[in-house]
Amino acid sequence: MSGDEVEIGECEQVHRSTSVVQGDLLDVDALRGAFSGVSTLFLLNAVVPDEFTQALIALNVAREAGVERVVYLSVIHSDRYVNVPHFAGKFGVERMIEQMGFNATILRPAYFMNNDVTIKDVVTGYGIYPMPIGSKGLAMIDARDIGEIAAIELIRRERAAASLPLDRINLVGPETLTGAKAAAVWSEVLGRTIAYPGDDTAGFEKNLRQFMPSWMAFDMRLMSERFLTEGMVPEAGDVERLTALLRRPLRSYRDFVSEIAASA
Numbered sequence: 001m002s003g004d005e006v007e008i009g010e011c012e013q014v015h016r017s018t019s020v021v022q023g024d025l026l027d028v029d030a031l032r033g034a035f036s037g038v039s040t041l042f043l044l045n046a047v048v049p050d051e052f053t054q055a056l057i058a059l060n061v062a063r064e065a066g067v068e069r070v071v072y073l074s075v076i077h078s079d080r081y082v083n084v085p086h087f088a089g090k091f092g093v094e095r096m097i098e099q100m101g102f103n104a105t106i107l108r109p110a111y112f113m114n115n116d117v118t119i120k121d122v123v124t125g126y127g128i129y130p131m132p133i134g135s136k137g138l139a140m141i142d143a144r145d146i147g148e149i150a151a152i153e154l155i156r157r158e159r160a161a162a163s164l165p166l167d168r169i170n171l172v173g174p175e176t177l178t179g180a181k182a183a184a185v186w187s188e189v190l191g192r193t194i195a196y197p198g199d200d201t202a203g204f205e206k207n208l209r210q211f212m213p214s215w216m217a218f219d220m221r222l223m224s225e226r227f228l229t230e231g232m233v234p235e236a237g238d239v240e241r242l243t244a245l246l247r248r249p250l251r252s253y254r255d256f257v258s259e260i261a262a263s264a
Helices: 008-017 028-036 051-064 083-101 113-126 142-159 180-192 201-208 214-230 240-245 254-260
Strands: 038-043 069-073 105-110 166-169
Touching: 008 214, 028 051, 028 166, 038 142, 051 083, 069 083, 069 142, 083 201, 083 214, 113 254, 142 166, 142 240, 166 180, 180 214, 180 254, 201 214
Parallel strands: 038 069, 069 105, 105 166
Antiparallel strands: none
């Protein structure tokens, strides 16, 4: 096995041998305790108002603790969705990782197809696909593929005998889906017509405000508006690179929809 290849069984073995340590990304003392003995860090920040501050504190404490190897979960097009708060924050973190000289992999996932679990009842109950994702297309990826790729990169970084250069990897699915195409997939799986009503980002924000803070709903609206103007389109070679990393095909949106449609 070459140095940049990792068997899936190895990922499972690492999972079985890990231990859980409680921490708080705004509690410096807790972070110092959590980083004790750590050599490689996987950094994933929740979408919160102080996401950028949390990430920078974590990175500084990690460096203080001697951590040199990092895998960071950012987002695709973080450098282009410049007005979207949680995108802009992640791009700032990317820049700090680079300037602080970490041996790092920056993972840039596109839209999580798993987000669509939340709209299953709307799709099945009202016959519409309500996410305003537009006609540019989103290269939706399954979160399970993201997790597996992150594990592979963590092991690769951890086991490298010498410092590896900083790397950015777009995490995308095998196909790029528009709103109409996503609705068509649901139609095929359910055996009845599911419509795509259009790109109502204002209505999207209004619906989100029923179960999340107004600042977050507005953040998501700004993101959806960039879906319409920019999309989340992979670069040449992205799918092939991920397929080689996983040594299998990426999970498809149709398979994902079939899975959740069959669940209770």
